[in-house]
Amino acid sequence: MKRYTSESATLIRQTFLAAFAMLAFLSFQTLAQEAVLHEIVVSKLSGNRVQINLVADGLLNDPGSFSTSSPPRIAFDFFGMKNTVLSDLVAVDSGAVDSVVAVETDDRTRVVINLVHTAEFATNIVDGDFVVTIENTDVNAVRADVAPPIFERPPEIVSSDQIVRVDFRRNEQGGGKVLVDLSSPDVAVDVREQAGEIVVDFIGATLPIELERRLDVIDFATPVQTIDAYNNGTSARFIIVPTGKYQHISFQSDGQFTLVVDPYIESDEVNSSADENGFLGDRLSINFQKIDVRSALAIIADFTG
Structure with a gap:
């Protein structure tokens, strides 16, 4: 009968564990293989x-x-x-x-x-x-x-509107501007916030395959991180992912839709030097008991320059 020393047993155990780890790694690589x-x-x-x-x-x-x-x-x-x-x-x-x-x-x-x-x-x-x-x-x-019911609405005409171009810019306030050029100014647009994201649906419009992609705009240093554009049924959908505190506004002019996402500035940051009543500047105290109106106005004029 063979006998193993403690050193031999340790070596065998380490070899077994190494082989098991290699097998598990190869199995994981196989499972993680891309289709x-x-x-x-x-x-x-x-x-x-x-x-x-x-x-x-x-x-x-x-x-x-x-x-x-x-x-x-x-x-x-x-x-x-x-x-x-x-x-x-x-x-x-x-x-x-x-x-x-x-x-x-x-x-x-x-x-x-x-x-x-x-x-x-x-x-x-x-x-x-x-x-x-x-x-x-x-x-x-x-x-x-199938004959439609007597009060059924007539079927809507399928729109051939398309999204022509997508662009992103940074404005002077540090906000991001999403610019979408449309083939027609009559495209209806639905903008809403959902689960911390801004969802924009261009109703009845289609997005060309070359424009279906994710735009990574982190380097612009705006509240907007990414923009996902893809076709969703009979409409084109944009999902804008912002970060931090922000405020957004959207408008449509002729054949261009614009979404502006600006950083939200707290009122305390804007009026950091204001007092508890919201006033700015130096205080001026005047005793109106022994002064006429003309003199009071002259003092105020000299104080304010």
């Missing part, structure tokens, strides 16, 4: 339906998504995912699907399904693949076949 899209597989199903499998290595996060009716398309944003698909455009030409496009940007991979007409779809994850099933029923045609 990589490397294949788009298209299958034709019964009823002229189409199934699209996005085959990726790594863990898939729930994507952001939106759809449009003019042109008809469905888009998915996979944040943090890389794209290694050999061809950015996959031609389908089956059912309601015309083609599939995958484009990688700085922080995401966007997969756009171009449709022949609007269609319903369903998503799920099967064996690690993100699966999209496209029906072949024209949603607009189905809705047109």
Whole structure:
């Protein structure tokens, strides 16, 4: 029987712990690996339906998504995912699907399904693949076949308004100015504060893909830290993240929307030299019991210069 000294036992224990730590590190690296899209597989199903499998290595996060009716398309944003698909455009030409496009940007991979007409779809994850099933029923045609109630409002016309340009500047008061150029002065804008952030919705306007990004404006030394711009359904949304105490005002002139976020200055800081009654300057005491009005006015005039 082999016997181990205390030094040998210590060495064996340290070796075992080192091997265990290395195994745990490798396992963590595997789990933390970013997802990589490397294949788009298209299958034709019964009823002229189409199934699209996005085959990726790594863990898939729930994507952001939106759809449009003019042109008809469905888009998915996979944040943090890389794209290694050999061809950015996959031609389908089956059912309601015309083609599939995958484009990688700085922080995401966007997969756009171009449709022949609007269609319903369903998503799920099967064996690690993100699966999209496209029906072949024209949603607009189905809705047109249903007679609207007698008092139903007529459908609204889908706006083609777009956001043309986004800019950020610093004003003389140390505040930040968010400037958004619009294709039409008739775009309705909704501005509100929500959970410590300023949310701006441009109703019915779309944001070009090249303008969908995060603007890091910390270096401007204003209350504004970041600006996130993206499409949200049928509207474009901006989320402005400020810091510290601030006050904001927004206005729209012709085709430009402006949001100004200024640092909030306490009234005590503005009137730091004022007394408890809010008055500034030196005190002047006059005994009005033995002085005429003309002399009192002359003294006040000399005192104030």
